[in-house]
Amino acid sequence: MTQLTQQILSGVATGAVYASLALALVMIYQATESVNFAQGEMAMFSTYIAWTLVQAGLPFWAAFLLTVLISFIGGVLIERVIVRPVHDAPVLTHVIVFIGLLVILNAVAGWIYTYTVKEFPSPFPSKPLFGGAITGHDLGVICVTLAMLMLLFAFFRFTPLGLAMRAAAQNPESAKLAGIRVGWMLAMGWGLAAAVGAVAGVMVAPVLFLDPNMMSGVLLYAFAGALLGGISSPGGAVLGGLIVGVLENLVGTYLIASELKLSTALAFIILVLVIKPSGLFGRVAIKRV
Amino acid sequence: MNFDRRILLIAACVVAVGAVAFVLLGPQKQPGPPVVQKKYGPGASDTEIKIGNINPYSGPASAYGAIGKAIGAYFDKVNDEGGINGRKIKYVTLDDAYSPPKAVEQVRRLVEQDQVLLVFQSLGTPSNSAIQPYMNENKVPQLFVATGATKWNDPKNFPWTMGWQPNYQTEAQIYARYIVSNVKEPKIAVLFQNDDYGKDYLDGLKQGLGNDAAKLIVATKSYETSDPTVDSQVVALMNSGANVFVNVATPKFASQAIRKVADLGWKPLHILNNVSTSVSAVLKPAGLEKAVDIVTSAYHKDPTDPQWQNAKEYKDWLAWMQKYNPNADLASTFNVYAYSVAQTLVQVLKQCGNDLTRENVMKQAANLKNLEMPMLLPGIKINTGPNDFAPIKQMQLQKFDGTTWRLFGTALSVEGS
Structure with a gap:
């Protein structure tokens, strides 16, 4: 197998990691129209919860479901307790709160679970495929991410609750007039994003290994992926994540030194914001003034 | 008047007690006539x-x-x-x-x-x-x-x-010596963390290889601590055709590299830096069977290594x-x-x-x-x-046998290098 195919397949595998977290970023954006910088750390924390449950003897999928549920509740609580009081504050306040949350979650995880790298079980066979460029687990991650995408799509498209959440995010005042409890919809959005993040964390932990800094690097790439695909489009975010994963490998191998891989992700973010702020598939935000 | 006198009296007592205390306690800080020769710098005392x-x-x-x-x-x-x-x-x-x-x-x-x-x-x-x-x-x-x-x-x-x-450069020199004397026509690929620590190792390796360094090291790839994985770097290093892989990575990245090398079916002489030799935190997450035959050096015992766990120490x-x-x-x-x-x-x-x-x-x-x-x-x-x-x-070379590190050779001195 040539290096090119290997690099592309490896890129798809890492891209799937970015895609799953990008999905959580899109989720929170859809629900609240803001980008949560603590999303990665919340996902990391959820993964530690899953790890604790697995250590306690729960079978993998039971721990997985329970973690998703706990994370959902945790997300709702964070919105109610921390985000709600600053809801009407300027965007900068939100950014600072999110960054504070990021640092706090990271430090608390380190304090509780220590910084020693922990292995995390995978529900999928770890057999290397295609000459080791990708493993059974990587394929599993891609499938789970796609399944999650379908679920979210269906949820927002076909359920009344999904519709209400979209309405609350896009036009809170009219939504309120239509009898939607906007505040609770925002909290639900946080809960859902935390749940999606938990799935992402549990899926990537066997690849990246679990430690408190597991998600700090991923967040930036996921952000690049989400922006590339369009921060308002779940499908776009998944595709964007995969594209970033592959391009990052190809650029790092053939064009520039691997020192600049991270810069590539940042260059993506800037390029997209300058040329097409809505991303490849995002809707263009039109605000009536 | 009575009242004032009482206050005066109390004040006098306080002063007297203070003076006595000073006489008794103060000079003790200085070394007095030497019964036993005691000398104290800042922060040290009898107690x-x-x-x-x-x-x-x-x-x-x-x-x-x-x-x-x-x-x-x-x-x-x-x-x-x-x-x-x-x-x-x-x-x-x-x-x-x-x-x-x-x-x-x-x-x-x-x-x-x-x-x-x-x-x-x-x-x-x-x-x-x-x-x-x-x-x-x-x-x-x-x-x-x-x-x-x-x-x-x-x-x-x-x-x-x-x-x-032991410092990083001398550790790397030990590896250089080991590679040259154990591998026929070595072609060395190095993965290193892009900072002083990674570069110290790379420099040490080059020093140890001497004039042949440029010829023997066929590929180097670095990673940043913000990179989620090092998979891409390992794929590129394998494709350089190297038969020696020097893994200069901190625990998480070292695990990822060990796993990727095995998944790719690449079978180089795998040298792992001492920073990442923990059996439980590095090798186990990667998969113990994937870490077999890795060579590293150490100077202290690994608490998770079963071979020490029955000893008194x-x-x-x-x-x-x-x-x-x-x-x-x-x-x-x-x-x-x-x-x-x-x-x-x-x-x-x-x-x-x-x-x-x-x-x-x-x-x-x-x-x-x-x-x-x-x-x-x-x-x-x-x-x-x-x-x-x-x-x-001194450091001691050791090889992983699937459950534990096996020491081999003697403690190698890196003095004078």
Whole structure:
């Protein structure tokens, strides 16, 4: 197998990691129209919860479901307790709160679970495929991410609750007039994003290994992926994540030194914001003034 | 009038008591007529030795904070057992958040406000570089710094600074020698972390290979600590056609590389840096079967390695951990490191006897002879001298057999390299 195919397949595998977290970023954006910088750390924390449950003897999928549920509740609580009081504050306040949350979650995880790298079980066979460029687990991650995408799509498209959440995010005042409890919809959005993040964390932990800094690097790439695909489009975010994963490998191998891989992700973010702020598939935000 | 007289009387009593107290207690700080010759520098007295420390308890390197805590836990044990020559250790440890300016600020506080006898195990190359001039100008021992950089063994220019662990460059030179003498036509690929630590190793490797370095090293790839994985780098290194893979990565990335090398079906001589030799934290996450035949070098025992766990040395360590450091990770080599380096300091202070001046502390630190530590590998001896400020200069090569590291050869000295 040539290096090119290997690099592309490896890129798809890492891209799937970015895609799953990008999905959580899109989720929170859809629900609240803001980008949560603590999303990665919340996902990391959820993964530690899953790890604790697995250590306690729960079978993998039971721990997985329970973690998703706990994370959902945790997300709702964070919105109610921390985000709600600053809801009407300027965007900068939100950014600072999110960054504070990021640092706090990271430090608390380190304090509780220590910084020693922990292995995390995978529900999928770890057999290397295609000459080791990708493993059974990587394929599993891609499938789970796609399944999650379908679920979210269906949820927002076909359920009344999904519709209400979209309405609350896009036009809170009219939504309120239509009898939607906007505040609770925002909290639900946080809960859902935390749940999606938990799935992402549990899926990537066997690849990246679990430690408190597991998600700090991923967040930036996921952000690049989400922006590339369009921060308002779940499908776009998944595709964007995969594209970033592959391009990052190809650029790092053939064009520039691997020192600049991270810069590539940042260059993506800037390029997209300058040329097409809505991303490849995002809707263009039109605000009536 | 009566009233005033009473106040006067009380005041006089207070002054008198104060004067008596001063006469009785004050002069004791100075060495009086020598019954036993006692000499004290700042921070030392008949009952106490004050030791300062800075560690990153917060910030990006806060994982290392475990070392600072474990050192404190060891001093607790020493104090419970009566202290050193009857004196209790007072350990003052401050957070520098791995930030050099903060390190300088905290160390000044330790020296000027807390008046410590010495600063012990200040952690990190950047922080130690920042405080080194201050420590040497003020002639305060900067003892057994917690970094593997090469520059701490420089008694001529920095007579108050001393390292402890073997440095990265000399470790890399050991690998270079091993590669050249064990691999026919070696073609070496190196994965390294893109910072001083990674570059120190790369330089050491090049030095060890000598003039052939440019020819023998066929590929190098670096990673940033913010990279989620190093898969792409490993794929590129394999495709360079190398038959030797030198893995200069911190634990998480080292695990990823070990797994990727095995998944790719690449079978090079795999050399792993000493930073990432933990069986439980590095090899197990990657998969023990994928780590078979990896070669590395070590100087202390791995607490998760079954071969040590029945010996008294390990059981003593375990007992200390359980009693004094119960919340710490039993699998972390940081706790072995802290235990051993604290024991080294205790030995230095014992040797100081009743002459606890800063001069004598440095003199005794530079006077360690064939000191063996329970949790260092058998055969590793600590030696220092007036011109030798590198306490541990030996490392032992070892190969992973699927469950445990197997030592082979003898402890290799890297002196004079």
